[in-house]
Structures are given as structure tokens and as C-alpha cells.
Amino acid sequence: MRIGFxxxxxxxxxxxxxxIARFAREAEKLGADSLWVGDRLLAPVHPEINYPGEDGIPDEFRAGLDPFATLTIAAAVTSRPLLGTSVLIAPWYAPALLARSLTTVDRFSGGRLIAGLGAGWMPEEFQSVGVPYGERGARLDECLDALEAYWTTNPVAHKGRFTATPASYVDVKPVRRRIPIYLPSFTPAGIKRAARRADGIIPAAFPGHFDPAVYTGMLAQVRAGTAQAGRRPEDVDFILRINTKAGDSVDSIADVLLRSRDAAIDHAFVDLTFRDRARDVEHAIDLAGRILDRVR
Incomplete structure (x- = not known):
């Protein structure tokens, strides 16, 4: 089983x-198989939508580093772990710029990048980047089309509802021809989109509230929809994100990993920094090592 952080x-x-560099180096030494980043812009004082399970927005979202720069640092100091985004809010970005940023990180890392992309959920962030909140699903779909064009054709030409690229040469491509794309797929619409478009899904789990059957069932739903898109069920993979909170013990986190492995989920990563579960980088390194010791 692959385990990341x-x-x-x-x-x-x-x-x-x-x-960032210290954690990435030490996590690789400990045997971590993947390293991940998220994508947050701000924490509104009076949010229109609360974070799920919270009365407001977690304080941690008040400060966040750029995901592309963070991954580039990790790419520079490691050689083995996969590098992933969980998830980038695709509608915020012009597809041409997103394709370039993702390709750059993929090239720097030697082809280790996994692109987790989502539609987003916080209206205030969309307002801050000048993108209508109601267009997020359509923009995600168009972004997926544009990325495919940028990564697999040359000259590149794409015409969509929101952006268009006239026939143009873009010679820098991902190491593996295209970067694997994973989608969160929490909703019926998301499951259908993943069946049509994704290389895999990234659902979230929580220690103390984890039923492997829910997640293997979700993957089964996605795979059942692949036939309509002319794809094979095995074309869609699964990576489990484990969100931790203050009070979650190492044993409870390891339990999710062990039960996932028993359910044939072969890749999961643990978010240790969410809600400052890890107080500082040394604590985060220690937690990662203790979790890996419990599971391996």
C-alpha cells in the first residue's frame, strides 16, 4: 500500500x-510514497458557506502557501515520492496557465505529478478571482478539455465557452505524455464526471467515522459509468485522502490505513497539517514516522 502525507x-x-523542504526530505527517508498540497486563497470573516462540520472556516485557511511553489520545493529535494494536488480549484485558473504550471512541476519532478482538480465550494474565493460561482462546474469541464489539448497535441487548438487557444505551438509536454487527473467525486454529478474524464478519484475520509464499504462503493459507481464513456473500469483508480483533526490519535489514523488496505485501497495520504494537527514541522515528521511504523 502506498502511504503519503x-x-x-x-x-x-x-x-x-x-x-517544506525539511518535511519532504524526512518523509522520503521514512518511506512516504507521496506528498500533497491543497489550494486555498482566504478565510472570509462572514462566510456564506461554512466548512463541512465546522461553525465557520478553520483558522488554518487564514494562511496558505502557493501550491505550485510548494510542490516545486518538494520536487527539488526528493527523487522518489509522487507529488499530488488535493485539490486545485480548476475554475480559478485560465487553462493555458494551469497547463503550464502543472507541466513545469511535472518536468521538475521527473514525471511524478498527480493533478487532483476540483470545482471549489467557497463563494468568496470565486469572487476574489473574478469567476462566477455558478460557472464552476462548466469551467472545470472546459478546463479538462483544454488540458487534454495542451498535453496531447501540437499545435494546440482549443475553443471553449470561456477561453480559446488559436492553433499554437506548445512544445513543453509532461514527462508521461499527460498528467494523471483525479477528481473528488462526492456528488452524483462528480461521479459521472469522473467516469467520463478522470484517471481516478480522491474522496476524503475521517478517523472515527470510516466505513471502507462507502468508499469502495463510490469507486464501483464510478467504474460502472465508464462503459458509457467508452472506457474500461480499470481506467479509473482510487486514492484516499484522510483528514485529521486535533484529538485524532496515531492509532485511529493508522486504523483507517489498515482497514483501507484490507479493502484493497492501495494508496492513501494523511493530512497532518489540517487544523494544526502537527504543531510544527518536527512534530509533523514525528507523527508521519509513528503512523508509518504502525502500518508497515
């Missing part, structure tokens, strides 16, 4: 960015 990108960690 989020990089120290949010909350108090963002004020000590030197910790």
Missing part, C-alpha cells in the same frame, strides 16, 4: 516555509 503548507506552517 500533506506538505506543511497551511496555518502556522506557512510562516516557516523552510519546513
Amino acid at each position: 500533506n506538505l506543511p503548507q497551511f496555518g502556522s506552517h506557512s510562516h516557516r516555509p523552510e519546513g
Whole structure:
């Protein structure tokens, strides 16, 4: 089973960015198989939508480092772990710029990048980047079309509802021809989109509230929809994100990993920095090591 961890990108960690390189190096030495980043812009004082399970927005979202720069640092100091985004809010970005940023990280890392892309959920963030909140699903779909064009054709030409690229040469491509794309797929619409478009899904799990059957059932739903898109069920993979909170023990986190492995989920990563579960980078490294010791 592959086991990874989020990089120290949010909350108090963002004020000590030197910790990114240290955590990435030490996590690789410990045997971590993947390193991940998220994508947050701000924490509104009066949010229109609360974070799921919270009365408001977690304090950690008040400070966050750029995901592309964070991954580039990790790419520079490691050689083996996969590098992933969980998830980039695709509608915020012009597809041409997103394709370039993702391709750059993929080239720097030697082809280790996994692109987790989502539609987003916080209206205030969309307002801050000038993108209508109601267009997020359509923009995600168009972004997927544009990325496919940028990565697999040359000259590149794409015409969509929101952006268009006239026939143009873009010679820098991902190492593996295209970067694997994973989608969160929490909703019926998301499951259908993943069946048509994704290389895999990234659902979230929580220690103390984990039923492997829910997640294997979700994957089964996605795979059942692949035939309509002319794809094979095995074309869609699964990576489990484990969100931790203050009070979650190492044993409870390891239990999710062990039960996932028993359910044939072969890749999961643990978000140790969310809600400052890891107080500083040394604590995060220690937690990662203890979790891996419990599971391996």
C-alpha cells in the first residue's frame, strides 16, 4: 500500500516555509510514497458557506502557501515520492496557465505529478478571482478539455465557452505524455464526471467515522459509468485522502490505513497539517514516522 502525507503548507506552517523542504526530505527517508498540497486563497470573516462540520472556516485557511511553489520545493529535494494536488480549484485558473504550471512541476519532478482538480465550494474565493460561482462546474469541464489539448497535441487548438487557444505551438509536454487527473467525486454529478474524464478519484475520509464499504462503493459507481464513456473500469483508480483533526490519535489514523488496505485501497495520504494537527514541522515528521511504523 502506498502511504503519503500533506506538505506543511497551511496555518502556522506557512510562516516557516523552510519546513517544506525539511518535511519532504524526512518523509522520503521514512518511506512516504507521496506528498500533497491543497489550494486555498482566504478565510472570509462572514462566510456564506461554512466548512463541512465546522461553525465557520478553520483558522488554518487564514494562511496558505502557493501550491505550485510548494510542490516545486518538494520536487527539488526528493527523487522518489509522487507529488499530488488535493485539490486545485480548476475554475480559478485560465487553462493555458494551469497547463503550464502543472507541466513545469511535472518536468521538475521527473514525471511524478498527480493533478487532483476540483470545482471549489467557497463563494468568496470565486469572487476574489473574478469567476462566477455558478460557472464552476462548466469551467472545470472546459478546463479538462483544454488540458487534454495542451498535453496531447501540437499545435494546440482549443475553443471553449470561456477561453480559446488559436492553433499554437506548445512544445513543453509532461514527462508521461499527460498528467494523471483525479477528481473528488462526492456528488452524483462528480461521479459521472469522473467516469467520463478522470484517471481516478480522491474522496476524503475521517478517523472515527470510516466505513471502507462507502468508499469502495463510490469507486464501483464510478467504474460502472465508464462503459458509457467508452472506457474500461480499470481506467479509473482510487486514492484516499484522510483528514485529521486535533484529538485524532496515531492509532485511529493508522486504523483507517489498515482497514483501507484490507479493502484493497492501495494508496492513501494523511493530512497532518489540517487544523494544526502537527504543531510544527518536527512534530509533523514525528507523527508521519509513528503512523508509518504502525502500518508497515
